[in-house]
Amino acid sequence: xxxxxxxxxxxxxxxxxxxxxxxxxxxxxxxxxxxxxxxxxxxxxxxxxxxxxxxxxxxxxxxxxxxxxxxxxxxxxxxxxxxxxxxxxxxxxxxxxxxxxxxxxxxxxxxxxxxxxxxxxxxxxxxxxxxxxxxxxxxxxxxxxxxxxxxxxxxxxxxxxxxxxxxxxxxxxxxxxxxxxxxxxxxxxxxxxxxxxxxxxxxxxxxxxxxxxxxxxxxxxxxxxxxxxxxxxxxxxxxxxxxxxxxxxxxxxxxxxxxxxxxxxxxxxxxxxxxxxxxxxxxxxxxxxxxxxxxxxxxxxxxxxxxxxxxxxxxxxxxxxxxxxxxxxxxxxxxxxxxxxxxxxx
Amino acid sequence: xxxxxxxxxxxxxxxxxxxxxxxxxxxxxxxxxxxxxxxxxxxxxxxxxxxxxxxxxxxxxxxxxxxxxxxxxxxxxxxxxxxxxxxxxxxxxxxxxxxxxxxxxxxxxxxxxxxxxxxxxxxxxxxxxxxxxxxxxxxxxxxxxxxxxxxxxxxxxxxxxxxxxxxxxxxxxxxxxxxxxxxxxxxxxxxxxxxxxxxxxxxxxxxxxxxxxxxxxxxxxxxxxxxxxxxxxxxxxxxxxxxxxxxxxxxxxxxxxxxxxxxxxxxxxxxxxxxxxxxxxxxxxxxxxxxxxxxxxxxxxxxxxxxxxxxxxxxxxxxxxxxxxxxxxxxxxxxxxxxxxxxxxxxxxxxxxxxxxxxxxxxxxxxxxxxxxxxxxxxxxxxxxxxxxxxxxxxxxxxxxxxxxxxxxxxxxxxxxxxxxxxxxxxx
Numbered sequence: 206x207x208x209x210x211x212x213x214x215x216x217x218x219x220x221x222x223x224x225x226x227x228x229x230x231x232x233x234x235x236x237x238x239x240x241x242x243x244x245x246x247x248x249x250x251x252x253x254x255x256x257x258x259x260x261x262x263x264x265x266x267x268x269x270x271x272x273x274x275x276x277x278x279x280x281x282x283x284x285x286x287x288x289x290x291x292x293x294x295x296x297x298x299x300x301x302x303x304x305x306x307x308x309x310x311x312x313x314x315x316x317x318x319x320x321x322x323x324x325x326x327x328x329x330x331x332x333x334x335x336x337x338x339x340x341x342x343x344x345x346x347x348x349x350x351x352x353x354x355x356x357x358x359x360x361x362x363x364x365x366x367x368x369x370x371x372x373x374x375x376x377x378x379x380x381x382x383x384x385x386x387x388x389x390x391x392x393x394x395x396x397x398x399x400x401x402x403x404x405x406x407x408x409x410x411x412x413x414x415x416x417x418x419x420x421x422x423x424x425x426x427x428x429x430x431x432x433x434x435x436x437x438x439x440x441x442x443x444x445x446x447x448x449x450x451x452x453x454x455x456x457x458x459x460x461x462x463x464x465x466x467x468x469x470x471x472x473x474x475x476x477x478x479x480x481x482x483x484x485x486x487x488x489x490x491x492x493x494x495x496x497x498x499x500x501x502x503x504x505x506x507x508x509x510x511x512x513x514x515x516x517x518x519x520x521x522x523x524x525x526x527x528x529x530x531x532x533x534x535x536x537x538x539x540x541x542x543x544x545x546x547x548x549x550x551x
Numbered sequence: 552x553x554x555x556x557x558x559x560x561x562x563x564x565x566x567x568x569x570x571x572x573x574x575x576x577x578x579x580x581x582x583x584x585x586x587x588x589x590x591x592x593x594x595x596x597x598x599x600x601x602x603x604x605x606x607x608x609x610x611x612x613x614x615x616x617x618x619x620x621x622x623x624x625x626x627x628x629x630x631x632x633x634x635x636x637x638x639x640x641x642x643x644x645x646x647x648x649x650x651x652x653x654x655x656x657x658x659x660x661x662x663x664x665x666x667x668x669x670x671x672x673x674x675x676x677x678x679x680x681x682x683x684x685x686x687x688x689x690x691x692x693x694x695x696x697x698x699x700x701x702x703x704x705x706x707x708x709x710x711x712x713x714x715x716x717x718x719x720x721x722x723x724x725x726x727x728x729x730x731x732x733x734x735x736x737x738x739x740x741x742x743x744x745x746x747x748x749x750x751x752x753x754x755x756x757x758x759x760x761x762x763x764x765x766x767x768x769x770x771x772x773x774x775x776x777x778x779x780x781x782x783x784x785x786x787x788x789x790x791x792x793x794x795x796x797x798x799x800x801x802x803x804x805x806x807x808x809x810x811x812x813x814x815x816x817x818x819x820x821x822x823x824x825x826x827x828x829x830x831x832x833x834x835x836x837x838x839x840x841x842x843x844x845x846x847x848x849x850x851x852x853x854x855x856x857x858x859x860x861x862x863x864x865x866x867x868x869x870x871x872x873x874x875x876x877x878x879x880x881x882x883x884x885x886x887x888x889x890x891x892x893x894x895x896x897x898x899x900x901x902x903x904x905x906x907x908x909x910x911x912x913x914x915x916x917x918x919x920x921x922x923x924x925x926x927x928x929x930x931x932x933x934x935x936x937x938x939x940x941x942x943x944x945x946x947x948x949x950x951x952x953x954x955x956x957x958x959x960x961x962x963x964x965x966x967x968x969x970x971x972x973x974x975x976x977x978x979x
Contacts, residue, residue, distance in 0.1 A: 517971040517974055
């Protein structure tokens, strides 16, 4: 077979004249490039060299436009319509009615005074969740990264252990913890073993929120620890050596060297975790189903319920809530950019 | 080398063409299905027999989770990308996607005679004649009790005509004596609450047939449910541990003897027979009474043909074959489902079980059908009944968990129903 192929010059090695297995890949590619070379040259001649980067970006931009930008516009268009028909041209135009419905409140601090109380409860729950989750997530990730940056025994093992939950699917994470926390789960079995009463974790709003936050931190901490660890390793060691030679206390080193130089990484962690926190859905949905009551029902679950689980699938209202969520996320992203620029400008 | 490759490709193409010819000649139908028990296996065996008799039709049975039937199937149908046939429980809600089988049926009278009262559940409002499918099972909601626990606790089981209060009291006594964690559990479903609410006098509709969920009858039942949760007769962890209208069953807790009395329905019989067996005496009891009636809710699942099918003739042929009395007798008998075929209901079905508990449960639920309140039938046939069920269960749950008062919950239920139905009407 090889000798048969080697009879063809395109499969021969130029130096040895023997069959070259790599040529099986190289030859078709070279044919492809030869095929597109002529049109690319024509385009370059026609549009000029400066336009070529955009031509190369065009395929990617097409995909991005089709699967990201276009759905954004379609979603916005849906938010201006009502009814239950799926196709946009069959839906009734309602203008800003869906937004007015969502934002109709007697007192914005009290969800029960709002016409769509569940939307506001979802927003409030999300705000509580991200405030606590973000604070502790950044804190624990920082502490873990600082420890893993030291020369401790089995450092590689611990780095893997902390990263391992990140690899798990959110549904798997939630199911594992649900089995641990149920009335007859492992944790309650231990409590009974230690002569305590069983705790019904999913009946108490406080416990349910606690576990939603705890599990979210446990599942995602590894990723953020890794970012902070990379930042720590990028700090020049001679700064620490100079500080040690000056007899600077560890606490002062942390506040004056580590933290300021780590700040760009921390900012990335804060913004990424914030955006991820706002989008939280799958883990908590599987873990608590949004309960007890509506104690852990977040904004994304509200959108999902409104658009899909109700008998009357209210796509317009769900789309309007999505647009509001999108605006919040956009504001957070702008905040990241502004904060980065502010930091860069001293 | 290249000649050899050309020869191989040519031979391959010819072989593919020869192999594919019969595939093009036969009609492929897709049936979307979900399982409560073994009915998927039974349907597959019936389909195999149909295929043997009709070699030009092949039927693929897509078994999906029940959640997909409720959430994904409506979107598929709205997008015109649904199956040819599906097993559904939102009978009226999806009726605009159903096909009228009449033009393709040789004997539409048989369908009218056999499925008469249930056919209207599948029709769109105003339609009085379409035939779109048949009930794969008729269900009746009602309670099961763990009779063994009653015997062990030496608490007498309330007899015929007992009220919900009698049962709640007795279940609590049993649970307290034997330290059973949950005296009484109900499926977390508005459908399950509606039967007892009607028994308490709930009318569900106003004089003009529009939904009117909140009245004194409904309040009597919801107040009890609220109190039972606060008193520990019902466990908050079942209804309270999720939000919105999410369905949760207590079947596993009942199977594990953690529940004294379990309000569910006839569809649990096959799995209780399989999973509990003779571990304890699980006993179906007649629907407890209220001042207005002793009723559960009817319901069930239907097999319906979809109008977007590209093969209406073949779909009708299959539906007609499956709906024949002898085939349905086998289906109901093997699955232990209450027949949704009037002829079989009258003659009786030879249920494929030797379990005395299962037989007793089937007799109890089948016997409950004549006593079902007309209001319950009207509610089951109402096209937006799930809007009412979902508003009821989600807002009542928020009251039970202390987020709303009962009065606030009633107001929210009414608002939810009005808003959703208005949204539906706006688009149609």
